[in-house]
Amino acid sequence: MKDRKLLMIPGPIEFTPEVLQAMGLPTTSHLAANFAEVFGQALERLREVFLAPGGCPFVVAGSGTLAMEIAAANLIEPGDRALVVNTGFFSDRYVAILERHGAEVTVVAPPVVGDVPSLEAVEEALKKGPYKLMTITHVDTSTGVIADVRNLAYLGQKYETLVIVDGVCSVGGEELRMEEWGVDLTLTASQKALGVPPGLAIVVAGERAMEAFRKRKTPVRTYYADWTNWLPVMESYLARKPIYFGTPPVNLIWALNVSLGQILAEGLEARWARHRHLSDAFKAGLEAIGLKLVPVSREKAAHTLTTVYYPEGIDARLLGLILEAGIIVASGRHPALGERYFRVGHMGAVTASDILSTLGAIEWALARSGYRFDVGAGLAAAERVLTA
Numbered sequence: 547m548k549d550r551k552l553l554m555i556p557g558p559i560e561f562t563p564e565v566l567q568a569m570g571l572p573t574t575s576h577l578a579a580n581f582a583e584v585f586g587q588a589l590e591r592l593r594e595v596f597l598a599p600g601g602c603p604f605v606v607a608g609s610g611t612l613a614m615e616i617a618a619a620n621l622i623e624p625g626d627r628a629l630v631v632n633t634g635f636f637s638d639r640y641v642a643i644l645e646r647h648g649a650e651v652t653v654v655a656p657p658v659v660g661d662v663p664s665l666e667a668v669e670e671a672l673k674k675g676p677y678k679l680m681t682i683t684h685v686d687t688s689t690g691v692i693a694d695v696r697n698l699a700y701l702g703q704k705y706e707t708l709v710i711v712d713g714v715c716s717v718g719g720e721e722l723r724m725e726e727w728g729v730d731l732t733l734t735a736s737q738k739a740l741g742v743p744p745g746l747a748i749v750v751a752g753e754r755a756m757e758a759f760r761k762r763k764t765p766v767r768t769y770y771a772d773w774t775n776w777l778p779v780m781e782s783y784l785a786r787k788p789i790y791f792g793t794p795p796v797n798l799i800w801a802l803n804v805s806l807g808q809i810l811a812e813g814l815e816a817r818w819a820r821h822r823h824l825s826d827a828f829k830a831g832l833e834a835i836g837l838k839l840v841p842v843s844r845e846k847a848a849h850t851l852t853t854v855y856y857p858e859g860i861d862a863r864l865l866g867l868i869l870e871a872g873i874i875v876a877s878g879r880h881p882a883l884g885e886r887y888f889r890v891g892h893m894g895a896v897t898a899s900d901i902l903s904t905l906g907a908i909e910w911a912l913a914r915s916g917y918r919f920d921v922g923a924g925l926a927a928a929e930r931v932l933t934a
């Protein structure tokens with residue numbers, strides 16, 4: 547019997563063999579010419595994947611939370627006002643980060659957890675500005691909710707507010723057109739839809755964000771995150787000239803370049819469509835056996851993960867049974883929802899057979915837990931979507 551489990555959590559995800567091979571290459575000097583070529587190419591490919599040809603890419607060792615902090619640290623000065631469009635746990639985290647850097651934060655919250663604040667509510671708040679910046683969590687991984695970045699960014703531009711998108715669970719999986727939509731800074735981490743092991747904080751900043759940074763009157767209050775230190779490094783690697791500020795995670799950057807190459811080879815449109823298709827099939831399968839999604843509607847549900855309530859009479863012990871069936875899924879992560887729901891990630895290299903295996907394991911675990919349903923109905927519903 548195989549003892550390998552299928553990892554279906556919202557990050558880290560399963561990585562392609564080519565990406566994992568890059569992790570195992572002999573580590574070169576960070577100043578070697580062949581590494582400068584790889585780093586430079588990865589930075590160029592980030593501009594392509596973020597659809598920000600004029601953007602300034604930053605790749606720094608750290609997790610997604612560092613990427614959030616890099617944006618706040620470099621753009622906020624004490625006393626600046628910031629608006630947070632709240633869709634869950636990671637938006638709450640952004641409030642804490644912005645406040646730590648001295649911002650006065652206003653939050654626009656949705657009517658209920660699982661929903662998104664309306665465009666009208668966000669516009670009302672923006673009218674009471676000016677705000678230095680607004681943050682949008684594209685996909686909030688705690689609620690599984692997707693925000694309408696395109697229309698929110700339009701509002702941000704209308705009210706001359708920098709638009710910051712936390713794309714940690716979206717970039718590489720959900721449609722996001724940074725320059726076309728007027729997003730000023732997009733941030734992500736390696737281990738989610740970009741398909742690279744954890745350890746990279748990734749930021750692409752547009753011209754307006756860089757201008758706001760250059761106009762600062764006070765120094766950035768963290769040394770490690772300061773663009774004053776990182777901008778020359780990124781510019782230099784883009785020119786294939788290695789220089790040192792802090793040792794870059796050589797193998798991770800090698801792996802990033804491989805994964806970005808795979809993303810571009812698949813094509814962004816095709817990749818977004820694959821995520822939508824597999825997500826639709828998975829959600830249809832869960833709904834067919836009577837389970838209820840956390841997002842208030844399908845339109846507000848992300849395609850990179852699914853958040854779903856346990857049915858009546860079933861609790862978090864279900865996850866142990868799903869694991870016995872060979873699949874690792876994740877518990878809930880939103881304080882207001884507690885242990886009432888679980889989360890399944892399906893992004894990156896995910897395939898239709900992963901979706902069907904996971905659904906099969908969930909059905910098996912539910913049947914073993916005494917939940918009464920038409921066994922197989924979920925798989926059939928998913929297959930209908932997959933073959934449509």
Ligand SMILES: *Cc1c(COP(=O)(O)O)cnc(C)c1O
Binds near residue numbers: 683685686
């Ligand atoms: C995972 C996640 C983060 C945090 O990333 P870490 O790498 O765990 O620090 C931030 N925002 C969103 C939307 C996420 O999904």
